[in-house]
Amino acid sequence: xxxxxxxxxxxxxxxxxxxxxxxxxxxxxxxxxxxxxxxxxxxxxxxxxxxxxxxxxxxxxxxxxxxxxxxxxxxxxxxxxxxxxxxxxxxxxxxxxxxxxxxxxxxxxxxxxxxxxxxxxxxxxxxxxxxxxxxxxxxxxxxxxxxxxxxxxxxxxxxxxxxxxxxxxxxxxxxxxxxxxxxxxxxxxxxxxxxxxxxxxxxxxxxxxxxxxxxxxxxxxxxxxxxxxxxxxxxxxxxxxxxxxxxxxxxxxxxxxxxxxxxxxxxxxxxxxxxxxxxxxxxxxxxxxxxxxxxxxxxxxxxxxxxxxxxxxxxxxxxxxxxxxxxxxxxxxxx
Amino acid sequence: xxxxxxxxxxxxxxxxxxxxxxxxxxxxxxxxxxxxxxxxxxxxxxxxxxxxxxxxxxxxxxxxxxxxxxxxxxxxxxxxxxxxxxxxxxxxxxxxxxxxxxxxxxxxxxxxxxxxxxxxxxxxxxxxxxxxxxxxxxxxxxxxxxxxxxxxxxxxxxxxxxxxxxxxxxxxxxxxxxxxxxxxxxxxxxxxxxxxxxxxxxxxxxxxxxxxxxxxxxxxxxxxxxxxxxxxxxxxxxxxxxxxxxxxxxxxx
Amino acid sequence: xxxxxxxxxxxxxxxxxxxxxxxxxxxxxxxxxxxxxxxxxxxxxxxxxxxxxxxxxxxxxxxxxxxxxxxxxxxxxxxxxxxxxxxxxxxxxxxxxxxxxxxxxxxxxxxxxxxxxxxxxxxxxxxxxxxxxxxxxxxxxxxxxxxxxxxxxxxxxxxxxxxxxxxxxxxxxxxxxxxxxxxxxxxxxxxxxxxxxxxxxxxxxxxxxxxxxxxxxxxxxxxxxxxxxxxxxxxxxxxxxxxxxxxxxxxxxxxxxxxxxxxxxxxxxxxxxxxxxxxxxxxxxxxxxxxxxxxxxxxx
Numbered sequence: 001x002x003x004x005x006x007x008x009x010x011x012x013x014x015x016x017x018x019x020x021x022x023x024x025x026x027x028x029x030x031x032x033x034x035x036x037x038x039x040x041x042x043x044x045x046x047x048x049x050x051x052x053x054x055x056x057x058x059x060x061x062x063x064x065x066x067x068x069x070x071x072x073x074x075x076x077x078x079x080x081x082x083x084x085x086x087x088x089x090x091x092x093x094x095x096x097x098x099x100x101x102x103x104x105x106x107x108x109x110x111x112x113x114x115x116x117x118x119x120x121x122x123x124x125x126x127x128x129x130x131x132x133x134x135x136x137x138x139x140x141x142x143x144x145x146x147x148x149x150x151x152x153x154x155x156x157x158x159x160x161x162x163x164x165x166x167x168x169x170x171x172x173x174x175x176x177x178x179x180x181x182x183x184x185x186x187x188x189x190x191x192x193x194x195x196x197x198x199x200x201x202x203x204x205x206x207x208x209x210x211x212x213x214x215x216x217x218x219x220x221x222x223x224x225x226x227x228x229x230x231x232x233x234x235x236x237x238x239x240x241x242x243x244x245x246x247x248x249x250x251x252x253x254x255x256x257x258x259x260x261x262x263x264x265x266x267x268x269x270x271x272x273x274x275x276x277x278x279x280x281x282x283x284x285x286x287x288x289x290x291x292x293x294x295x296x297x298x299x300x301x302x303x304x305x306x307x308x309x310x311x312x313x314x315x316x317x318x319x320x321x322x323x324x325x326x327x328x329x330x331x332x333x334x335x
Numbered sequence: 336x337x338x339x340x341x342x343x344x345x346x347x348x349x350x351x352x353x354x355x356x357x358x359x360x361x362x363x364x365x366x367x368x369x370x371x372x373x374x375x376x377x378x379x380x381x382x383x384x385x386x387x388x389x390x391x392x393x394x395x396x397x398x399x400x401x402x403x404x405x406x407x408x409x410x411x412x413x414x415x416x417x418x419x420x421x422x423x424x425x426x427x428x429x430x431x432x433x434x435x436x437x438x439x440x441x442x443x444x445x446x447x448x449x450x451x452x453x454x455x456x457x458x459x460x461x462x463x464x465x466x467x468x469x470x471x472x473x474x475x476x477x478x479x480x481x482x483x484x485x486x487x488x489x490x491x492x493x494x495x496x497x498x499x500x501x502x503x504x505x506x507x508x509x510x511x512x513x514x515x516x517x518x519x520x521x522x523x524x525x526x527x528x529x530x531x532x533x534x535x536x537x538x539x540x541x542x543x544x545x546x547x548x549x550x551x552x553x554x555x556x557x558x559x560x561x562x563x564x565x566x567x568x569x570x571x572x573x574x575x576x577x578x579x580x581x582x583x584x585x586x587x588x
Numbered sequence: 589x590x591x592x593x594x595x596x597x598x599x600x601x602x603x604x605x606x607x608x609x610x611x612x613x614x615x616x617x618x619x620x621x622x623x624x625x626x627x628x629x630x631x632x633x634x635x636x637x638x639x640x641x642x643x644x645x646x647x648x649x650x651x652x653x654x655x656x657x658x659x660x661x662x663x664x665x666x667x668x669x670x671x672x673x674x675x676x677x678x679x680x681x682x683x684x685x686x687x688x689x690x691x692x693x694x695x696x697x698x699x700x701x702x703x704x705x706x707x708x709x710x711x712x713x714x715x716x717x718x719x720x721x722x723x724x725x726x727x728x729x730x731x732x733x734x735x736x737x738x739x740x741x742x743x744x745x746x747x748x749x750x751x752x753x754x755x756x757x758x759x760x761x762x763x764x765x766x767x768x769x770x771x772x773x774x775x776x777x778x779x780x781x782x783x784x785x786x787x788x789x790x791x792x793x794x795x796x797x798x799x800x801x802x803x804x805x806x807x808x809x810x811x812x813x814x815x816x817x818x819x820x821x822x823x824x825x826x827x828x829x830x831x832x833x834x835x836x837x838x839x840x841x842x843x844x845x846x847x848x849x850x851x852x853x854x855x856x857x858x859x860x861x862x863x864x865x866x867x868x869x870x871x872x873x874x875x876x877x878x879x880x881x882x883x884x885x886x887x888x
């Protein structure tokens with residue numbers, strides 16, 4: 001066994017799906033981060049308020065995608081209720097501001113904690129199921145929550161929607177997208193940092209262990225159920241924070257935008273970016289968010305192109321945009 | 336400190352109407368290598384899975400160092416110093432060799448926030464590197480586990496189990512599928528682990544070459560009941576054991 | 589609420605529930621047959637129904653074709669479309685070897701394409717209704733009021749289901765499908781052509797969706813978003829265990845009846861919520877559904 005000449009069987013990439021293990025930062029990731037950082041700083045000085053609104057929205061989706069990444073990408077649990085937690089976040093922070101005049105950092109925390117707590121409760125029940133059953137149970141929960149948003153008139157305004165009063169901190173009031181932008185950027189960066197820390201820590205490793213083999217995880221002393229619930233609760237927390245970020249620059253929310261479509265949009269971003277990597281989640285949110293925005297004027301074309309992108313990606317770039325680019329670059333450099 | 340690190344008392348496992356294990360007893364002495372053998376379908380793996388808490392016995396008790404662990408969840412065993420491997424390899428396939436072993440090592444890392452969120456808790460990485468060295472896996476540190484060849488995958492499972500710093504190491508057919516040269520190396524490694532580090536080992540095994548070479552004691556199971564127990568020589572010469580194995584070969588012929 | 593009213597509501601709820609439930613049962617059947625044979629929950633099932641509905645509408649209203657041509661033409665088109673999607677798209681997705689969820693994402697992609705396409709044609713802009721196959725006349729069964737159209741829907745659905753079960757049980761192709769459902773590798777070893785079976789299964793599922801579309805379209809307003817009706821098919825499939833074909837049928841009728849009873853006894857606002865509550869209750873209390881097999885213990 002001390003024989004080190006034993007050879008490794010050539011890697012066969014075709015055998016099983018491959019998920020990235022975020023252990024080291026590759027160069028592409030660092031380059032991308034540098035580019036994003038520069039763009040974030042320059043943006044407010046060169047663009048209109050409307051573009052900043054879109055930027056804010058993209059950042060919200062990045063946080064939503066990071067949450068989805070934790071539960072689906074890292075832990076391998078197909079939970080499809082993120083629009084519900086997002087909605088819970090919007091309403092809790094909106095109400096904290098509207099009714100009690102809370103400063104926005106506090107209502108953000110509240111939004112995350114409320115969504116996370118609901119997530120833990122739902123996760124405790126739903127995570128006994130696997131695969132398709134988990135997906136369907138969480139889907140049903142999401143739909144039921146949308147119904148609640150639509151019918152709980154006293155709290156959500158029901159079908160009339162809810163006006164959200166401007167976010168405030170002491171005398172400071174956030175009235176425009178330009179004012180909200182630094183706050184949204186800051187929170188996004190905070191959430192990305194948190195995700196990286198979690199992912200590289202023992203917590204992230206236990207999530208990936210559960211994804212790879214729950215029996216082996218158990219043998220390694222990982223309480224599998226608790227790990228799954230933690231991941232689900234965390235991801236609901238992210239969705240809640242994303243909701244409260246939305247509330248800082250939005251003045252109005254209607255339950256229509258809190259349905260399955262929103263969950264699917266986030267899922268699509270994560271998968272198109274590349275399931276299992278943080279770069280994939282962030283990059284997918286940006287790329288796919290921009291595509292949706294460019295196609296916004298023509299809803300029917302938007303849907304067709306959107307659908308075609310999904311289909312083509314699944315056919316020819318199944319591990320996501322960034323893995324695809326890496327593979328192609330590798331092919332070129334190898335000749 | 337009980338004389339026996341592991342005791343299984345009157346273990347019975349029924350699946351529906353089928354009795355897989357019937358009133359089975361075994362006591363594993365501290366610091367020894369104990370083998371559990373028997374023909375196919377004898378109930379070895381079932382017993383093994385009850386000890387590692389993956390199956391719940393119908394009746395009977397499992398005692399670890401005199402403490403009843405029959406109601407413990409499987410995930411609590413690692414913390415009590417019980418590590419196991421799997422018959423059909425259960426690696427974290429998409430993770431690197433290093434990460435696989437790191438996951439095992441986390442059981443003993445601290446519980447404070449800083450330690451939980453640290454990427455490389457102090458002490459843990461050194462321990463992992465040491466284990467990789469010991470199992471000749473250092474060269475494959477950053478290889479994704481599923482890309483290793485079978486022999487190295489088996490070693491990785493062992494390294495991962497050792498990362499728990501076990502008192503009791505449960506090995507489910509560690510030699511199955513290995514080449515003779517690899518079995519010889521495994522033989523040396525296991526003996527070393529037991530003699531030098533005092534790790535108690537219970538193994539389920541088909542490969543008699545390994546069992547007879549390293550075991551201090553052998554228990555033979557057939558149709559869910561113990562039919563023989565003793566030193567490798569005792570067991571080798573026990574007519575009932577020969578009959579059990581012969582009977583199986585006749586049935587297969 | 590007096591006992592008389594309760595009794596009346598019960599009859600009406602069950603009667604209406606059976607009618608609409610028969611359509612849910614068809615949808616559930618279409619979902620389950622695909623899931624059983626290829627482990628893919630088809631999220632484009634709803635849009636397949638919607639697209640088939642619009643094909644029929646186009647032929648019947650805008651091309652003024654007679655019904656006896658429109659119906660088989662629609663079913664055939666749906667069969668071909670679904671089978672081709674399986675062959676040309678999903679086979680490649682399966683070969684490309686991403687995560688298992690990739691197949692599901694690809695079906696989502698199809699749902700977007702179909703919806704966008706119908707919107708693009710402009711027919712989906714305004715809610716339209718499909719001319720009923722028969723002139724609806726009111727009939728009383730006990731104290732429950734139903735229409736002749738209702739009876740035609742129920743009868744057609746039952747006949748289609750019976751034909752489907754017969755095919756699944758007694759024909760060679762049905763046996764091959766069952767074999768693929770149980771163990772694809774083994775089925776391949778004994779000479780079953782997986783690609784072909786998958787195409788036929790998708791085709792059948794598309795065909796059933798088209799029949800469901802023809803049955804339901806006169807009763808609902810058609811829009812590009814009408815595919816959401818399949819949510820009820822999913823609910824029915826879950827209640828029935830998601831891998832059981834008889835379960836799907838029973839689940840369909842149950843969901844139909846529950847929905848109607850909730851509407852009559854509780855509130856019409858709660859109708860929308862009923863299937864989701866049913867899904868969650870079933871999954872929490874009996875995750876394997878009413879007809880699903882026992883959950884296996886993983887052997888280690």
